[in-house]
Amino acid sequence: MAKARVSINDIAKNLNISKTTVSFILNGKAKEKRISDKLVKKVLLKVQELEYHPNQLAQGLRTGKTNIIGLMVEDISNPFYASIAKLIEDKAYNNNYKIIYCSTENNKTRAKEFLRMFTTLGVDGCIIAPTMGIEKEINTLINAGMNIVLFDRKFENMSTDVVMVNNREGMYTATEHLINRGYKNIGLIALALDKPEKEDRIIGYQEAMKHHHLTPLVFAFPFKSNLHDYVDDIKQIIEKNNDLEALVFGTNYLAISGLEAITSLNLKIPDDMAIVAFDDHDLFRIHKPDITVVAQPIETIAQIAIDTLLRKLQTKESDRVNDTINLSTTLIPRGSSQKSKR
């Protein structure tokens, strides 16, 4: 930026009035301050003429409101988060908020830095799909008065709004679906950021298996930022467990890696290996055979998250109530879990 921008002072000087008056008019306080219609018109005209637009930094500094919302997710290039980001962005802009976003890559340190950035930048609130290990920092932020809405993953005993999907139930349904379709040797390939026994998706799978007197077979992976690295892992799992009939995947990219692994092993879906994935995806809809998925209600998640935050921003801190919204997933049965009749 180089050329001098026109400031409120320029408007004022140009019209030989004080910047206070200009500010009042611009902030819709003309009536309240009983400023003459004539002057109002004159000012508005001049504002147009000089193309004046208030400096948001100065405004933010003065008012403590930046109209910026921080959005923190695991990976903005993952279609699940990208779609949610898009929906949130859209709604935010309609309400005159901008989005500043960041991908944590499930890296604790990165996440903490981003939280710090949110505060030093003075964002009005944030929407966070948290990674593990930043519970303390988020709590600090909440106590400092930051408006936060969590989604996708939650912490125990955290007093803020959360939009969640019922992961346990979703996984239970997915697993049971396979069982109902006649599969018995069903494995789970999932991410475990936390301990497996605390991961709802893993628990849901285990419950379904046990409930039907089958033996759970959980393969839990740590997060890798190079998603392609899972392919070999999955290949090995399939090769080592040759009685596996079906696999449930805990995330969309694990399922995609799974598809690659299965293809490269020359196995056929669903006859050699049946599949259910978590999160829908263009790919799963169009793949042949199409892939059975547990779909998350993306629009609803985004909608509720941003609505909740916007509402929070307009509410006095004192009379806030923190909601935990639990949304249901939808099982979409497709070809990848349908035994061929013969």
Added chain:
Amino acid sequence: MAKARVSINDIAKNLNISKTTVSFILNGKAKEKRISDKLVKKVLLKVQELEYHPNQLAQGLRTGKTNIIGLMVEDISNPFYASIAKLIEDKAYNNNYKIIYCSTENNKTRAKEFLRMFTTLGVDGCIIAPTMGIEKEINTLINAGMNIVLFDRKFENMSTDVVMVNNREGMYTATEHLINRGYKNIGLIALALDKPEKEDRIIGYQEAMKHHHLTPLVFAFPFKSNLHDYVDDIKQIIEKNNDLEALVFGTNYLAISGLEAITSLNLKIPDDMAIVAFDDHDLFRIHKPDITVVAQPIETIAQIAIDTLLRKLQTKESDRVNDTINLSTTLIPRGSSQKSKR
């Protein structure tokens, strides 16, 4: 935000020194100003103790530098842009820049508002995949001294850095590939934001067809924000032109819609209809048959775009040179354009 944040004043008062001194120390001017090591240490310690972090709004207001980069693309939920966004984000953060992003949806008005936002927010520079019709506004911005790097689409006679892919050549190669494989009735399904005769991807296709004495058959669509709406259009095209042997798609989402259309018409790829897509995508790699694509060098695009911008931000305005980088695409031949031998 509610609780009082600790400011530079708090540090100063707490140590009974002036905030000037603190500021000098914090900005690495201790040596230059010959401030005693002892004091430096004391200040740094206190900064740690009180967890002081400078208010970036105030810094920005004072210095005119916000360390924010604006990123404007067509649609952040499109994997092509999402991947680029991720790469840019990563590199930006490593250089202490934050990203503020927005999706134009190819809407002129939206795009202009975002540009406005960039300036009122005082971003240091921006990376833009421009939509049509904002040429004037971008030029104004450039003249006002804004640092801009364009990618994906360019304007004639615009003096700023541009990172482009050779769309014409890419499409030419794609079309010729189909011709070499023995297809003759090849249609193009493309987006035309500008006039078709100005769209490089369309031109490349036409040139290849004409060069081989074949008749071009261009179906150009306006942008639709609901990408699913293309499916029916494409179905109709296929139904009405039943001698079509192959289709080239100008964007990844057109190709995805094309796959849906083809599937729902019960046609087989490549025997009933061969396909080449622009932009690679997980889906195209994994689809059966896998889809031949013209791949853009996403990493390189992102890398050059952000590098160029960062370099620009460190260069005096006077001795800047504007580069137009032209990158090549890569044809990745796969099953969707391979006639079965029989």
Added chain:
DNA sequence: TTGAAAGCGTTACCAT
């Protein structure tokens, strides 16, 4: 009905 001035948290000039 309008304006002067203080103040938001910084940085940077000019003193000392």
Added chain:
DNA sequence: ATGGTAACGCTTTCAA
């Protein structure tokens, strides 16, 4: 070697 103070552009209180 360190500090006082103006200035960045805005909003808001108080005064007139």
